[in-house]
Amino acid sequence: MKNTVTFAILGVASLALAACGGQLEKAERLSPTGTTFQQELYTGYIELAKSEYNEGDYIDSDRFAKKAMAATRGEQVEPYHPEEWHLSADREPVLMGARERLMTALDAGAADKFPNEAARAQLSFDCWVQEQEEDRQPKDIAACRDAFIMAMDGIDKMMAPKVEEKVVVIEKAQPAMMAPKSFEVNFAFDSSTPLPGSKDEITAAAKYMKDFKDPKITIAGYTDTVGTVEYNDKLGERRAEAVAFMGMDMGMEPKRIIMRSYGEKDLKVQTPEGTRNAANRRVVVTIEGK
Secondary structure, eight states, X not given: OXXXXXXXXXXXXXXXXXXXXXXXXXXXXXXXOSSHHHHHHHHHHHHHHHHHHHTTOHHHHHHHHHHHHHHHTTOOOOOOOGGGXXXXXXXXXXXXXXXXXXXXXXXXXXXXXXXXXXXXHHHHHHHHHHHHHHOOOHHHXXXXXXXXXXXXXXXXXXXXXXXXHHHHHHHHTSOOOOOOEEEEEEBOTTOOSBOTTHHXXXXXXXXXXXXXXXXXEEEEEEOOSSSOHHHHHHHHXXXXXXHHHHHHHTTOOGGGEEEEEEETSSOSSOOOTTOOOGGGSEEEEEEEEO
């Protein structure tokens, strides 16, 4: 009886695993077809599905596998909608702004003009959404987010209109373009709440932004050297997001905001590890553009 029960349990477990891996197995039987963009999506979604399957996340593995199959069938596969995921209230607006930025590029033809980069941006975004919902692996969240930012920065540069030489000559006679400008917000120790008076600095950044026709807003979070590198990377991210939300309340468009966390890297004041330093606990908002 004992052996019979054991075999029965093993049989049920095997069926369950086979069911969980079914979508990935189906997707892997297919081959990349369609446009270059669709082929890149297929390959990328397969890799994401494998990664989640190997971590035991069969639900998300199936989601990515289904997107891979849809892409190679020639269907239009859109990036995830953040509002359909169980995201914390402070993360959803950031991801919705990022998606809007991605869709703007796709609607402008990025998938046809720069298929590899466009696919990389969409895959990184979907990875970011999925990892952010789990909210268990800060390194994976940061990796997906940073890959998305890098891909979008590249697409934006490639899609920027090229200025003819004669136009450049004309522009030289015009008033000089406004230079990028940075604004700094400081924080108390181990806190992601800006210090009193920070609103004035963010207000100044928002006001300066209005002088640009097409502003780019980079919000970078930093920490001092107390705590682990991993913890400080996360703290820098929370600080950047806190400032981003305040900026949005003052008119900064989410799709124009690029958030980064440098944690305890790029210290303003060089200090030994484990040193509290108020100057290093900061967020730098940089406004640039046309």
